[in-house]
Every structure is written in structure tokens, then in C-alpha cells.
Amino acid sequence: MRVALGGTRIDRSRTIHFRFDGRTLAGHPGDTLASALLANGIHLVGRSFKYHRPRGILSAGAEEPNALVTIGEGAFAEPNSRATMVELYDGLVARSQNAWPSLGHDLGAVTGIASRLFPAGFYYKTFLGSSRTWTGLYEPLIRRMAGLGPAPTAADPDAYDKVHAHCETLVVGGGAAGRAAALEALGQGRVILIDEGVATPPLDGVRLLNRTTAFGCYDDNLVMAVERVNDHLPPGERRGPRQRLWQIRAKRIVLATGAHQQPLVFPNNDLPAIMIASAGLTYLRDFGLLVGRRIVMVGSSDAADELRAAGAQVIEVAAIAAAHGRKRVASVTDGQGTRHRCDAVLMAGGWQPAVHLHSQIGGRLSFDPARHCFVPVVDPSRARLIGACAGDVPVDRPSAPVAGPNAFVDFQNDVTLADIDLATREGFVSVEHLKRYTTTGMATDQGKLSNLNAITRLAHNLGGAPGSVGTTTFRPPYTPVTFGALAAHDRDQFIDPTRTTPMHDWHVGQGAVFEDVGQWKRPRYFPRDGEDMRAAVRRECRAVRRGVGVLDASTLGKIDVRGPDAASFLNLIYANGWSKLPVGRCRYGVMLGEDGMVFDDGVSARIAEHQFLTFTTTGNAARVLDHMEDYHQTEWPHLKVWLNSVTEHWAAAVVTGPLARDVLREVVSDVDLSAAAFPHLSWREGRIAGHKVRLYRISFTGELSFEVHCDSRFARPIWEALLAAGERFGITPYGTEAMHVLRAEKAYVIIGQETDGTVAPDDLGLSWVVSKSKPDFIGKRSLARPELQRPDRKQLVGLTMDAFVDEGAQLTAGAADTVMLGHVTSSYPGAVDEKPFALALVTGGRQRIGTSLYAHFGGRSLRCNVTDPVFYDPEGVRLHG
Amino acid sequence: MVEITRLPDATLITVRCSPAVLDKADLPAGLIFPRDANRFATVETRRILWAGPDDWMIVDERDAAPDLLAVLEEIFATHHVAVVDVSGNRVRLRVSGRGARELMNRACALDLEPPSFATGHCAATFVARTQALVMQVDDTPCYELLVRRSFASYLADWLVTAARGLEPLTGAQPFPG
Incomplete structure (x- = not known):
């Protein structure tokens, strides 16, 4: 009911309209949804979480636990909005939540009558049955009955902004204390003042963020805040992002976040129109309305005269034994047993400083018995607190909690005084256990209006003071934050950075199908004329085995290792030796962890006496460089060596197949490409299309192969020159899928596919790589452990079978066995004959060659013959070609 | 712009x-x-x-x-x-014009205001989760970024998309005074 007094925030000269549950209502600019509903005499705005009890508006601010509504429609809908924080605009559409079929007649309220069946811990107690009872009966029932507003199913069409800001002083809270602190800090650099409110007047020289809530405080003075840029405007008037996330790094933080007046606990204290006393006053002063005509005040009489002056009848009582009413409070029984008719109750349960941000960064609290609240312990190394949040709060005269039915402590999670008492009786005496068992303080309001009462009750039950119980941990966010604001720009194609090679556009032009390899986009295959993957891969494999193929291998990691100790350094990093590798030659190397397990593999080339180029796997490039830097800086700082990533400086094209040399002869100058002059595992420098290139004879297919490496700036013309030169030889671009088939036939392992951190070199048949003569290298000591000498370790073998087997399939000795002997690591149809083959890690695998095993996958069992893992050209004649 | x-x-x-x-x-x-x-x-x-x-x-x-x-x-x-x-390693991008710093404040966590960051300053940092060397090359301010070649398209698209969102911006006023 509007009155003539007060109303500083509203413009009474203008009327705007909004809808609540389909009803069109009027309000004034400056109203919140809560004040506009109250002005229309609407107190019942929602149904509670568990018992579907009628609930109203409890507060006038961010602490509101009850009045949660859904704002907007369709994909724009924002569930669980606090009506006290929603600014009214013309055309606003709001809906109540958790009520069916309607707010006034909620069938779910029957659970309220049966509330004794839902005591504290009911999740743990009631549903101990078969898991089918849970998933089939209870869970769907609970999800339908007890819930917050439904999230929209469509993608969020709104835009969000996210920005970093820096300042010397950050003040959180735009009340009198905060504004004074902001002005005081002006001489000491940049000042940012954050305020949740809408009408904080600007301060000269201060960057003021209105409609902004600081919801998290983190290490090193990082404060996260969300600004509601457009939420207060009708949709047609919105410009720019809906909300903006601020990530503010401040030299100094001043908290002036105020305090929250607490409710009192008595039976039916949750009835609509029972409100926090200070909220009743705010509705009068800011919005010019009385929350009732006949108001009972309990716990404080501070506002009584002001309410009377506005026209209300005010009855002051010292305590309330119970409230009565159905959808709105109709009367109360006071501490003496006298019944008072009323249409609103204002309760003052003491003020709790809003210490959330202080506590999030580890600030301590102590209990102040005089003011009956937790106050922050001053710590100069942390944020400074001033005003009410520092403990400078008014003193109420809260009455003791009254037990009885429906005496609520946590309004949003429907936790009653009886639940707290039950939890104590059942032995939950730690406040953290109490919280988890009863769920008190765990709702979206984070217990701003319940924690103090819950802690006080627990302490009372234990015969101590609240200070001895302590508080639960304060965690961000202070108030809920929409995911859209947290993601902001990093959505859709920007959800993760994507990396592309210099030839990427060419691949796209050829219709390549890409796969993600880490952040890289790599062509998986190049389908032609409606080919499916299998047909394309078969064609690409055959081209390499019979003619010539070309692969974009630019993603390989490349590390320039140089300095007088480069060879010594690699001797320590790799399991194999490097000292004797001549300039111009390359060598395959395996890198182990300290545990002796294979960490990475790849070829390194000796570029000069004191310079190597080390290739890493695509996925491990950064990790290997970090690993090498780490060992250099911490273990062997005396070694004179520099490590530089040149991964992206060198683009790479692999030309491979029996006709590879014929293709290169067409385009490469300055190099003798003959096998005698340029043997397998060597490198030469030459030119293609006028640009310098390095050619490496490295084969990952088992065929004659040349890797053409060039400065990435010129990769596209060189790639195209190779394609043009190869045209008459039928050169075929191939992708990672064909690459995998071709390498698997040669038993060339892929780190992360054949290895999983438990695989040693010998397990892969790579003991020939491991140096017997070097005094030390990473992993050497571990290789000598008995565990790594066991003959029944899992070893790499090949499998052949009549049908295709899934990668990851488990292997057993007999068809009906349950003892797992290993698993399939790679499985493909053969490159040319298309006969299924696989690689597997099998216990004592090398001893089992010639026997059979059974692979189990998808409910099937398949007989497999164990073979040598090298299926193709075991003598290596072709790659030496 | x-x-x-x-x-x-x-x-x-x-x-x-x-x-x-x-x-x-x-x-x-x-x-x-x-x-x-x-x-x-x-x-x-x-x-x-x-x-x-x-x-x-x-x-x-x-x-x-x-x-x-x-x-x-x-x-x-x-x-x-x-x-x-390492000529092939990185691509150069320039972020210039009115709002350049506002855009960079969205992409980069560093304090880009003088005296913390000014003309002649550079930093190896992350820009839109992409490793980059950032230089301020004049007082307008104008920035040059050296970004790993493989990330360049992603980063440029990110910046262009975020810049589009900046145009109707009301809240990115510079510090008064």
C-alpha cells in the first residue's frame, strides 16, 4: 500500500506496467519487482523448495532467500532472480516458481503437511533402497516437486562482456562509509567504487560501478564483480552486453559491504508478510509503501514511530511464540500468550556484518556476544573493513528461538529448528557437518539470513557460545552469477583456442574433414566425390603404399637445442646416445620419465656440431620443452645449452611412397636425392620454389619418405609446388587416419595410444634404443628395478583376426576367462588388403606369439592370433629405398 | 573504432x-x-x-x-x-584506434595503463588465452602483438568479435581526471 511519505527512489509521476503470473500490474520507475508487488498488496510470491509452503518477500536486498522468480520468457528467461534486486521496467514479465498448478493452489503443498516425513538428512535416510527405487521413483519425484526455476533449454541469446581492470584502491559498497573511503583514497591513484545500488551519485575522480555486485575475493587482491548493464531496461532499449564481468586487481581493498539484519525463529515465521524489520523501513523510505496496516514489531522498535507517522498501526511485542495464517500472516501469539491480529510482522534478530569477501580471502572472524554476531578480526595484510561490515552495527533485542512446527532457520532450503536439533542429537556437532546434513546455508542465498541462527542453535544445543562453534567456510559467489557472464567472449568457436597450420586454408579448400589433436585442427582425411571415411582412408593408404602421398606434419613439436653441451644435454634427456651422431644425420630417440616409463619419442637431427633439432610428438611439444628447461635449470645448470621452440617456424610436408623421390626431383634443387648420397635418417638443405628447405629422410609410414621443412611464411607456395610436381605421379594428400594405419602396420607407436605412463621401452620392443654405455640419463635407475625386469610385463604384440576389433577391447586367454591379460591399443583394416589387424599390450606378450587370445568388446568375444607387431616390410627394405 | x-x-x-x-x-x-x-x-x-x-x-x-x-x-x-x-614462428597483429585499450583490457589481464604499461613497454603474456608478446608502440595507444602463427586466426577472430561488442559500449569510460 503506497503512502504519501517516503519514496525517494521512485518517480510517482509516472506509471509503468508489468506482468506477474499473467496479471498486469502497475508500478513506478525506480521500483524493484518486490516493492511493486508489495505496493499491489501481493505478499505471496513463491513456494518453498521442499515443503511448497507459501512464501513472501523477506528482505529488501541481496540477502533475499524467498522471493525467487523467473524474469523474461523463452531463451531470455532468467530463473531464480531475487525480486528484491530486479529493477522494474515497463513490460517486465515475471513468473513465480516451484508452484503447480498455480501459486495460490499448489498441490505440492501437501508435502508441507507431511513435513515430518522429510527431516534433516532425509536424502540419506529415506532412500536407502535399491538403486532402481531411487532412479525410478524418488529422484523424478523430488526433481519435479522440489526445485528452483527451470533453466531455459535454448542457447542464451544475450551477449556478455568480461573485462580486466586495475586500480590502487577498490572500495566495495557505496554507502556512507564506502563513499568516504573512496574520497579519502583519491590522492593515492586510481579508485574504483562498486555499488549494488542503482542511484549512487557519482564522485569526482572515482570510477563508479553502479548495479554491480562484487561476488568473489581471491588471492592477491583480485575481486570479481558482475555489472548488470542492461537488465533494468525494457528489451527494446538494451544496447551492448546484458551483463559485464569485472576482474579487478587492486593494490588495496576497502570493504564497506554493510550488514544484514537477521530473522527470528518461531513457528510459522515463514508466512508471507513476516519480514525483516529494516526491510519494512526501506520499503517505506525508498519506495513510499507500507508493508501492512497493522504491523507487529518484535526485537526492535527503531522504526515504529516512522511507520506510525506513515499511517500504520504498530504493536510492539517482546517475543513471538507463534504466527498464524495461511497465505499471509493474520495474527501472532506473543511471549505472554496474547494473540494479536495483524497483517504484517517486522522482526529484528540482530545484525550480522556482511563479512563474505573478507572471509573468502581467509580473513578470520570472532564472535561478539554484546552484538550477537560474528565480527571480522582486523588483519592489515588483508582488506580493510569499515562501517557496518566491520561490526559497527545497531543492537537489536532478539528473542530466543521458539521450537515448534515450521519454525524455519533456512528459508530457502526449508531447514527448521527441529532439523538442527535432530542433527545435534544424531551427533552432527561440527558446524560443517551440520551444514551438509541439514543443508542449512547451502541454498543460492548462501545462508545470509540463516547461518547465524543455525550456529546459535547448534551452540545452544552443545551448551557453548556461537564463537566456539565457528562458521562454515565462505566461498564465492556472494550472490549467484549467470554462466553467460563468466564465459562472456569465450563461447561458441572461442570456447578454446584453435591452432591451424600454414596449409590450413588449402585443406579447407580441398574439403578435408578435420580432427582435433590437442588444440590443433588436423585433416583426418580428404574425401572425394562422396567417399565415406573408410573409402577415403583406403584410397589414401593405397596411394602411399603404391605411389606417393603427402601429409601436413607442421604440428610436430620442434626444439632447437644448441650450445657446446648440446649433445651432453641430449644424452641425459634421452635414453639413447647422441655423441656419435654425425652432422647431417638423424636418429630416433625415446625420452623417459624418472620412473623409466616412455614419456615422448621422436627423431632428432644434428644440424651442426653444437646444434640439434629435436622433434617431439604434436601433443607433447610444450610439455617436452618445459621438461627439458626444468632439468636444465634445476639439475644441470652447468651445461652450456640453449633451448628454443621452433615448432611454428618450421612447416612440414611429408612426401612418402615409392614415387616420393620422383616427385622431389621435379622441384628440389641443390640436393643429390640418390639413396647413396642421401640415405635414410639423414638430412640435407636444398631449395624449392626459390625458398630454402630442409629435407629429412624420416619415415613414419614404412615407405621411402622425405619430410620437407620450410619457414612457415613460405609454406603455402612450397606445399603447392609439391602438389603440382606430384600431379603426374598421382600424389595424394592424406590425413591423420591414413597416417595411423600406415604407422601401425610398421608398429611405430603413438605416445598416449600405445603408451599410458606405465609402458617402458622394452615393453614396446624398443630396448635397442636404450643406451647401455651412458653413465646416466633420466629414467636409467628405474629401468634397473626388478619390476621392469619381469618377463610377464605387458608387451607390444600384433593381433590378426577375422573381424574388426574395438580399440580398448580387453584380452583374455580363453573365451570364457575373466582374467584380463591386456588390451587392444590400435585397430585398423590393413592399408592395402584391408584385413583387420591390431596392436595390443599383453602380459608376457612376446612369449605368446603364435598362440591365440580372445578380445571382448560390445558384448562380443573374438578370437585373435598373436603375432609380431611389425606387419609390413619387417626388413625395412622399402624405407631405405 | x-x-x-x-x-x-x-x-x-x-x-x-x-x-x-x-x-x-x-x-x-x-x-x-x-x-x-x-x-x-x-x-x-x-x-x-x-x-x-x-x-x-x-x-x-x-x-x-x-x-x-x-x-x-x-x-x-x-x-x-x-x-x-624464428621468423616463421609468429604473426604480427596491430590493435589501434579509439577503444584499443578497452579491447586489450578484455583480452589481457595486465594493467595496461601508464605508468604500469606505456609506449616502449612490452610483455610476454596471454591475450585471449593465447601466448603473445605485447608491445605498446605509441601513446594513442596502439599495440602490436606477436602471436604464435597457429593461433593467429583464432586470436584475430576473437579480437574482431569482441571489438564488435564494444561499439555500443556505455561502461568503458576512461578514468576521470
Whole structure:
């Protein structure tokens, strides 16, 4: 009911309209949804979480636990909005939540009558049955009955902004204390003042963020805040992002976040129109309305005269034994047993400083018995607190909690005084256990209006003071934050950075199908004329085995290792030796962890006496460089060596197949490409299309192969020159899928596919790589452990079978066995004959060659013959070609 | 209006050495290696960035690699120095125009306001979760980014998309006073 007094925030000269549950209502600019509903005499705005009890508006601010509504429609809908924080605009559409079929007649309220069946811990107690009872009966029932507003199913069409800001002083809270602190800090650099409110007047020289809530405080003075840029405007008037996330790094933080007046606990204290006393006053002063005509005040009489002056009848009582009413409070029984008719109750349960941000960064609290609240312990190394949040709060005269039915402590999670008492009786005496068992303080309001009462009750039950119980941990966010604001720009194609090679556009032009390899986009295959993957891969494999193929291998990691100790350094990093590798030659190397397990593999080339180029796997490039830097800086700082990533400086094209040399002869100058002059595992420098290139004879297919490496700036013309030169030889671009088939036939392992951190070199048949003569290298000591000498370790073998087997399939000795002997690591149809083959890690695998095993996958069992893992050209004649 | 421009590829050379070597080496006037952290020096078409305590990045807009590499090799011949051609490693992007800093504040967590970051300052940092060397090249302010080549398309798209969102911006007013 509007009155003539007060109303500083509203413009009474203008009327705007909004809808609540389909009803069109009027309000004034400056109203919140809560004040506009109250002005229309609407107190019942929602149904509670568990018992579907009628609930109203409890507060006038961010602490509101009850009045949660859904704002907007369709994909724009924002569930669980606090009506006290929603600014009214013309055309606003709001809906109540958790009520069916309607707010006034909620069938779910029957659970309220049966509330004794839902005591504290009911999740743990009631549903101990078969898991089918849970998933089939209870869970769907609970999800339908007890819930917050439904999230929209469509993608969020709104835009969000996210920005970093820096300042010397950050003040959180735009009340009198905060504004004074902001002005005081002006001489000491940049000042940012954050305020949740809408009408904080600007301060000269201060960057003021209105409609902004600081919801998290983190290490090193990082404060996260969300600004509601457009939420207060009708949709047609919105410009720019809906909300903006601020990530503010401040030299100094001043908290002036105020305090929250607490409710009192008595039976039916949750009835609509029972409100926090200070909220009743705010509705009068800011919005010019009385929350009732006949108001009972309990716990404080501070506002009584002001309410009377506005026209209300005010009855002051010292305590309330119970409230009565159905959808709105109709009367109360006071501490003496006298019944008072009323249409609103204002309760003052003491003020709790809003210490959330202080506590999030580890600030301590102590209990102040005089003011009956937790106050922050001053710590100069942390944020400074001033005003009410520092403990400078008014003193109420809260009455003791009254037990009885429906005496609520946590309004949003429907936790009653009886639940707290039950939890104590059942032995939950730690406040953290109490919280988890009863769920008190765990709702979206984070217990701003319940924690103090819950802690006080627990302490009372234990015969101590609240200070001895302590508080639960304060965690961000202070108030809920929409995911859209947290993601902001990093959505859709920007959800993760994507990396592309210099030839990427060419691949796209050829219709390549890409796969993600880490952040890289790599062509998986190049389908032609409606080919499916299998047909394309078969064609690409055959081209390499019979003619010539070309692969974009630019993603390989490349590390320039140089300095007088480069060879010594690699001797320590790799399991194999490097000292004797001549300039111009390359060598395959395996890198182990300290545990002796294979960490990475790849070829390194000796570029000069004191310079190597080390290739890493695509996925491990950064990790290997970090690993090498780490060992250099911490273990062997005396070694004179520099490590530089040149991964992206060198683009790479692999030309491979029996006709590879014929293709290169067409385009490469300055190099003798003959096998005698340029043997397998060597490198030469030459030119293609006028640009310098390095050619490496490295084969990952088992065929004659040349890797053409060039400065990435010129990769596209060189790639195209190779394609043009190869045209008459039928050169075929191939992708990672064909690459995998071709390498698997040669038993060339892929780190992360054949290895999983438990695989040693010998397990892969790579003991020939491991140096017997070097005094030390990473992993050497571990290789000598008995565990790594066991003959029944899992070893790499090949499998052949009549049908295709899934990668990851488990292997057993007999068809009906349950003892797992290993698993399939790679499985493909053969490159040319298309006969299924696989690689597997099998216990004592090398001893089992010639026997059979059974692979189990998808409910099937398949007989497999164990073979040598090298299926193709075991003598290596072709790659030496 | 913020402008995001891809600049022509340049010659990029990494020089790794202890600062003490720079004191001893006989450096010509055109090669100024900044000793202060996060600063770069400009001589004609060439910039040298402090990229780490033992790490400098030379950016030359001319195609200078073969000559410059030879010169540097000779200067440092008797020292433990790595001179590595990394011209292909990175792409240059420029962020300029009104709102350039506002856009960078969205992409980068550093304090980009003077005196924390000003013309002649550089930093190795993340820009839109992409590793980059950031330089402020004039007071407008205008920024140049050296970003790993594989990330360049992603980063440019990110910046262009975020810049589009900045246009109707109301809340990005500069600090008053």
C-alpha cells in the first residue's frame, strides 16, 4: 500500500506496467519487482523448495532467500532472480516458481503437511533402497516437486562482456562509509567504487560501478564483480552486453559491504508478510509503501514511530511464540500468550556484518556476544573493513528461538529448528557437518539470513557460545552469477583456442574433414566425390603404399637445442646416445620419465656440431620443452645449452611412397636425392620454389619418405609446388587416419595410444634404443628395478583376426576367462588388403606369439592370433629405398 | 573504432644469452638490447624486445634475416649465445584506434595503463588465452602483438568479435581526471 511519505527512489509521476503470473500490474520507475508487488498488496510470491509452503518477500536486498522468480520468457528467461534486486521496467514479465498448478493452489503443498516425513538428512535416510527405487521413483519425484526455476533449454541469446581492470584502491559498497573511503583514497591513484545500488551519485575522480555486485575475493587482491548493464531496461532499449564481468586487481581493498539484519525463529515465521524489520523501513523510505496496516514489531522498535507517522498501526511485542495464517500472516501469539491480529510482522534478530569477501580471502572472524554476531578480526595484510561490515552495527533485542512446527532457520532450503536439533542429537556437532546434513546455508542465498541462527542453535544445543562453534567456510559467489557472464567472449568457436597450420586454408579448400589433436585442427582425411571415411582412408593408404602421398606434419613439436653441451644435454634427456651422431644425420630417440616409463619419442637431427633439432610428438611439444628447461635449470645448470621452440617456424610436408623421390626431383634443387648420397635418417638443405628447405629422410609410414621443412611464411607456395610436381605421379594428400594405419602396420607407436605412463621401452620392443654405455640419463635407475625386469610385463604384440576389433577391447586367454591379460591399443583394416589387424599390450606378450587370445568388446568375444607387431616390410627394405 | 590489422610478416630472431655477454660484446649502434625488463628499443625498422632475463626478440620489418643472422653470429662468435631465426614462428597483429585499450583490457589481464604499461613497454603474456608478446608502440595507444602463427586466426577472430561488442559500449569510460 503506497503512502504519501517516503519514496525517494521512485518517480510517482509516472506509471509503468508489468506482468506477474499473467496479471498486469502497475508500478513506478525506480521500483524493484518486490516493492511493486508489495505496493499491489501481493505478499505471496513463491513456494518453498521442499515443503511448497507459501512464501513472501523477506528482505529488501541481496540477502533475499524467498522471493525467487523467473524474469523474461523463452531463451531470455532468467530463473531464480531475487525480486528484491530486479529493477522494474515497463513490460517486465515475471513468473513465480516451484508452484503447480498455480501459486495460490499448489498441490505440492501437501508435502508441507507431511513435513515430518522429510527431516534433516532425509536424502540419506529415506532412500536407502535399491538403486532402481531411487532412479525410478524418488529422484523424478523430488526433481519435479522440489526445485528452483527451470533453466531455459535454448542457447542464451544475450551477449556478455568480461573485462580486466586495475586500480590502487577498490572500495566495495557505496554507502556512507564506502563513499568516504573512496574520497579519502583519491590522492593515492586510481579508485574504483562498486555499488549494488542503482542511484549512487557519482564522485569526482572515482570510477563508479553502479548495479554491480562484487561476488568473489581471491588471492592477491583480485575481486570479481558482475555489472548488470542492461537488465533494468525494457528489451527494446538494451544496447551492448546484458551483463559485464569485472576482474579487478587492486593494490588495496576497502570493504564497506554493510550488514544484514537477521530473522527470528518461531513457528510459522515463514508466512508471507513476516519480514525483516529494516526491510519494512526501506520499503517505506525508498519506495513510499507500507508493508501492512497493522504491523507487529518484535526485537526492535527503531522504526515504529516512522511507520506510525506513515499511517500504520504498530504493536510492539517482546517475543513471538507463534504466527498464524495461511497465505499471509493474520495474527501472532506473543511471549505472554496474547494473540494479536495483524497483517504484517517486522522482526529484528540482530545484525550480522556482511563479512563474505573478507572471509573468502581467509580473513578470520570472532564472535561478539554484546552484538550477537560474528565480527571480522582486523588483519592489515588483508582488506580493510569499515562501517557496518566491520561490526559497527545497531543492537537489536532478539528473542530466543521458539521450537515448534515450521519454525524455519533456512528459508530457502526449508531447514527448521527441529532439523538442527535432530542433527545435534544424531551427533552432527561440527558446524560443517551440520551444514551438509541439514543443508542449512547451502541454498543460492548462501545462508545470509540463516547461518547465524543455525550456529546459535547448534551452540545452544552443545551448551557453548556461537564463537566456539565457528562458521562454515565462505566461498564465492556472494550472490549467484549467470554462466553467460563468466564465459562472456569465450563461447561458441572461442570456447578454446584453435591452432591451424600454414596449409590450413588449402585443406579447407580441398574439403578435408578435420580432427582435433590437442588444440590443433588436423585433416583426418580428404574425401572425394562422396567417399565415406573408410573409402577415403583406403584410397589414401593405397596411394602411399603404391605411389606417393603427402601429409601436413607442421604440428610436430620442434626444439632447437644448441650450445657446446648440446649433445651432453641430449644424452641425459634421452635414453639413447647422441655423441656419435654425425652432422647431417638423424636418429630416433625415446625420452623417459624418472620412473623409466616412455614419456615422448621422436627423431632428432644434428644440424651442426653444437646444434640439434629435436622433434617431439604434436601433443607433447610444450610439455617436452618445459621438461627439458626444468632439468636444465634445476639439475644441470652447468651445461652450456640453449633451448628454443621452433615448432611454428618450421612447416612440414611429408612426401612418402615409392614415387616420393620422383616427385622431389621435379622441384628440389641443390640436393643429390640418390639413396647413396642421401640415405635414410639423414638430412640435407636444398631449395624449392626459390625458398630454402630442409629435407629429412624420416619415415613414419614404412615407405621411402622425405619430410620437407620450410619457414612457415613460405609454406603455402612450397606445399603447392609439391602438389603440382606430384600431379603426374598421382600424389595424394592424406590425413591423420591414413597416417595411423600406415604407422601401425610398421608398429611405430603413438605416445598416449600405445603408451599410458606405465609402458617402458622394452615393453614396446624398443630396448635397442636404450643406451647401455651412458653413465646416466633420466629414467636409467628405474629401468634397473626388478619390476621392469619381469618377463610377464605387458608387451607390444600384433593381433590378426577375422573381424574388426574395438580399440580398448580387453584380452583374455580363453573365451570364457575373466582374467584380463591386456588390451587392444590400435585397430585398423590393413592399408592395402584391408584385413583387420591390431596392436595390443599383453602380459608376457612376446612369449605368446603364435598362440591365440580372445578380445571382448560390445558384448562380443573374438578370437585373435598373436603375432609380431611389425606387419609390413619387417626388413625395412622399402624405407631405405 | 578499434582496428585489428594483420601486419606483413617480418624477420624475427631470438637471441638467448646472459646479459653479461651483451656488456662484453662489440655491438653496433643499430643493435640496442634493452636491459630493463619488459622494454623494447626501436631503431628504424628494427625493434629489440626484452622477452626474459636471458631472452631477446629482434623484429625487423625488412627481410633482414640472412644478413642480420650473419652479423649476430659474428658478434657473438666467441660467446655462449643462441641466435635463432624464428621468423616463421609468429604473426604480427596491430590493435589501434579509439577503444584499443578497452579491447586489450578484455583480452589481457595486465594493467595496461601508464605508468604500469606505456609506449616502449612490452610483455610476454596471454591475450585471449593465447601466448603473445605485447608491445605498446605509441601513446594513442596502439599495440602490436606477436602471436604464435597457429593461433593467429583464432586470436584475430576473437579480437574482431569482441571489438564488435564494444561499439555500443556505455561502461568503458576512461578514468576521470
